Amino acid sequence: MSLKLPIYLDNNATTPCDPRVLEEMLPYFAEKFGNAASRNHPFGWVAEEAVDYAREQVAKLVNATPKEIIFTSGATEADNLALKGVFEMYSSKGNHIITCTTEHKAVLDTCKHIEKMGGEIAYLPVKADGLIDLGELEKAITSKTILIAIMYGNNEIGVIQPIREISAIAKKHGILFFTDATQAAGKIPVDVEADGIDLMAFSAHKMYGPKGVGALYVRRKSPRVKVTAQMDGGGHERGMRSGTMNVPGIVGFGKACEICMNEMEAEATRLSTMRDRLEKGLLQMEEAYVNGNTDHRLPHVANISFKYVEGEGLMMGFNKNIALSSGSACTSASLEPSYVLKALGLGDDLAHSSLRFGLGRFTTDEQIDYTIKAITETVLKLREMSPLWEMYKEGIDLNSIEWAHH
């Protein structure tokens, strides 16, 4: 079988829509186009029924009840709603929120906004492997703390935080626990009951559903959690999120959740086997390092630094044929290397040298073979061109050189 290029290994950024999902969605654009809020005619009923069914599918994936699912435009909105909504709703109890430095920008920037509104945020550091320190978490709690916001699985390094331990600490202190499970839901078992989660954000387009739809889980029982709406209007989603429902998107999200639920176990095994093979293949090269904890990691993610070559230059060697991302500064508008890798204590040089691999449902063994070969060739070629590699090989300590910083 001939290999089709380019290969997509950036499934943490977004996943392709599964054809089974797309098929389920199609009737809801033109034929069953009703507004789910139209209570008094069949067009509305059909749409409402479809949304109700999807809500069940979504709830089931994470062991929630349908009423606990609030549909949003994605995880960014769900993160905003959870953080700002709790901050407003519980302002009489306190104004302190604990999060960590490796969260997605949708959480970090929302926290920055909350600080401007008078909130106080504690940003926990992470250990060298990307996990938070539970002792530090407990120490950060004050009498004003209303929320702990720690993500489930990290989007850059795939590290899975100790969710159950965190929720136990939250419970012990009577604090709500919110987790951004955008990268974890649908990939590994996420169970809001067993995990003790009070609020949780996730998104369809990271699990083979469509873009522009996601959900916030809001616990209804023990405790009953409430959030102040951040979108005012017609009072949809029990007043917590107004706006006409994105029916085709929601239908697709539901189907995507159902497929993930049915296929998760087999898929996780298949992907982690391929991921491990990819990693092993690439680590044949000297001075290549995996970033983040490898025991507590999403099955489809690998983040590797290839010392002495720069990430963007590296990607240029194969980015016509392999799609992935780099933690290098030069690929981002900010010219700063990945803040997640820096939070692990990685030097800027290693952060600049990193690649993130996100395998997915449609990744094949042939693609992995091709990727190992192409990346190895490029790394070796660029090292021949790298003054740092030459110095390393000559035994020169790079830290002993006085670099001209700009």
Place this chain on the structure above:
Amino acid sequence: MAYSEKVIDHYQNPKNVGTLDKSKQNVGTGLVGAPECGDVMRLQIEVDETTGLIKDAKFKTFGCGSAIASSSLATEWLKGKTVDQALTIDNMDIVEELNLPPVKIHCSVLAEDAIKAAINDYRVKNGLEELVLDEKKH
């Protein structure tokens, strides 16, 4: 970001990658940038003592494709020039030749800095005064 054809060509077939003997009197070495910034460039010139012309130039670069292309191009331009002529190479000439977008201008600045650093090294080695170079903005 899409790269220009010329950047891609230099990246795929870089000219003059390598190392000259930096202990030689007629070799000047410039090492600029920093690993933390994601770009380090080393550029070397070898001057023919009788003609005063740069007879060889080599580079090694840790950096993005534009940085690699800028240094590759710089070595090509250096060969056959006198040291004084080499001083006139401006980073904007590199930007123009390679069609670098605004966010990649600093890669060309680095190449210009590397040329000047190599020339200064050569001058100091040969008893000439060090040139004071106006800092370009990176």
